[in-house]
Amino acid sequence: MSIKTISILGSTGSIGCSTLDVIEKTNNNFSNGIGDVKFEIVALTANRAHRQLIEQAKKFKPKMVVLVEKEHGDELISELKPLGIKISFGSDALIEAAQMQSDMIMAAIVGAAGLGPTIEAAKRGANILLANKECLVCAGEVFLKTAKQNGAKILPVDSEHNAIFQVLQNPNEVEKLILTASGGPFLNTNIDNLYNVTPEQAVAHPNWQMGRKISVDCASLMNKGLELIEASMLFEMPEDRIDVLIHPQSIIHSMVSYKDGSFLAQLGTPDMRIPISYCMGWPNRLQIDSPRLNLAQIRNLEFHAPDNNRFPALGLARLAMRLGGSATTILNAANEVAVNEFLNCKLPFMQIPTIVCKILDMAQGNGNIVALNDLSEVFNADEWARAKTFEELSK
Numbered sequence: 001m002s003i004k005t006i007s008i009l010g011s012t013g014s015i016g017c018s019t020l021d022v023i024e025k026t027n028n029n030f031s032n033g034i035g036d037v038k039f040e041i042v043a044l045t046a047n048r049a050h051r052q053l054i055e056q057a058k059k060f061k062p063k064m065v066v067l068v069e070k071e072h073g074d075e076l077i078s079e080l081k082p083l084g085i086k087i088s089f090g091s092d093a094l095i096e097a098a099q100m101q102s103d104m105i106m107a108a109i110v111g112a113a114g115l116g117p118t119i120e121a122a123k124r125g126a127n128i129l130l131a132n133k134e135c136l137v138c139a140g141e142v143f144l145k146t147a148k149q150n151g152a153k154i155l156p157v158d159s160e161h162n163a164i165f166q167v168l169q170n171p172n173e174v175e176k177l178i179l180t181a182s183g184g185p186f187l188n189t190n191i192d193n194l195y196n197v198t199p200e201q202a203v204a205h206p207n208w209q210m211g212r213k214i215s216v217d218c219a220s221l222m223n224k225g226l227e228l229i230e231a232s233m234l235f236e237m238p239e240d241r242i243d244v245l246i247h248p249q250s251i252i253h254s255m256v257s258y259k260d261g262s263f264l265a266q267l268g269t270p271d272m273r274i275p276i277s278y279c280m281g282w283p284n285r286l287q288i289d290s291p292r293l294n295l296a297q298i299r300n301l302e303f304h305a306p307d308n309n310r311f312p313a314l315g316l317a318r319l320a321m322r323l324g325g326s327a328t329t330i331l332n333a334a335n336e337v338a339v340n341e342f343l344n345c346k347l348p349f350m351q352i353p354t355i356v357c358k359i360l361d362m363a364q365g366n367g368n369i370v371a372l373n374d375l376s377e378v379f380n381a382d383e384w385a386r387a388k389t390f391e392e393l394s395k
Helices: 015-029 050-060 072-082 092-097 112-123 140-150 159-167 191-196 211-222 222-235 275-280 312-323 325-345 352-368 375-394
Strands: 002-009 037-046 062-068 086-088 103-108 127-130 154-156 174-181 243-244 253-256 265-269
Touching: 002 015, 002 092, 002 174, 015 050, 015 191, 015 275, 037 086, 037 092, 050 062, 050 072, 050 154, 050 265, 062 072, 062 092, 062 265, 072 086, 072 243, 086 092, 092 112, 103 112, 103 275, 112 140, 112 325, 127 275, 140 222, 140 243, 154 159, 154 222, 159 174, 159 222, 159 253, 159 275, 174 222, 174 275, 174 352, 191 211, 211 222, 211 325, 211 352, 222 312, 222 325, 312 325, 325 352, 325 375, 352 375
Parallel strands: 002 037, 002 103, 037 062, 062 086, 103 127, 127 154, 174 243
Antiparallel strands: 174 253, 253 265
């Protein structure tokens, strides 16, 4: 019998909800004598989804809940305080939640807002189930250094990095890492028609259920560009030894090519509960009820190289990796602003990489790409890029 404690930063998002589903099923298995692991929740946090957070708290009975936007705080207090749950508000409360003692922390807050809390969790040596891209894309060296100094273990939740994590046997014998990408909803759309696509079309991913921002990134393949950066950081692999393949079926989540010509791949249905459960149970595996893979039914698995004209974001990510320092922070910030404008119907889809490219060029020309030594420098680079992107959009 083993009891593990966990805090979930971003519990109302898609990753957070999937994590709670894994916890519920695992705890039920434990109660029925099937499994030997039970999870207790220390903290749940949300940005503004107050009703969902309330229902989660009533069901899972955490020690603490955090709602960043305080507008509906009175509802939390009236419904959760009688249950003895600590209630806090604001971004500072996220730091407090991350600092609370727990065996592991699910870092699932989208965007730069997840940086500070996740680094706080690294400072106390927790196992970090990493679903927040910004920790590596924006602050990779700072984050990894903090984790190493404090003995924190980083367990990648992204299906691609989790796949590599599962099959990476000896890093010294690796020839290449190969990330797969579905190609998103516009893989076969005429390029000329991409200028007129709507947010609703962009977020309609063919295989995965995700939040709106990451769905747009998948449609542009910027998400895969960010994953290139993450893979380089996580597995200490240079940019020119990481490839991307379009794989529309999303069955092979990533591969590792070894120097003897062997390829090891992790396969599974496109269900985020699989990588989440792997991280939660590591170094063992949890019993979960995800749909099982039937290769005889699938029959065909396709692979082809990405079209750089259709997906210029991939090239921008590689450029930022080569530039180093704050370039990836700037890339991410500019993309976040541009995607938000697209989702608000203020920017055409194909203008997203155009804007990001302009900001990168501006940063390179003005000497704004610098080494990042601490979190304050990360935030400075992020703020500069956001301001310049808004300035460019206003034109």
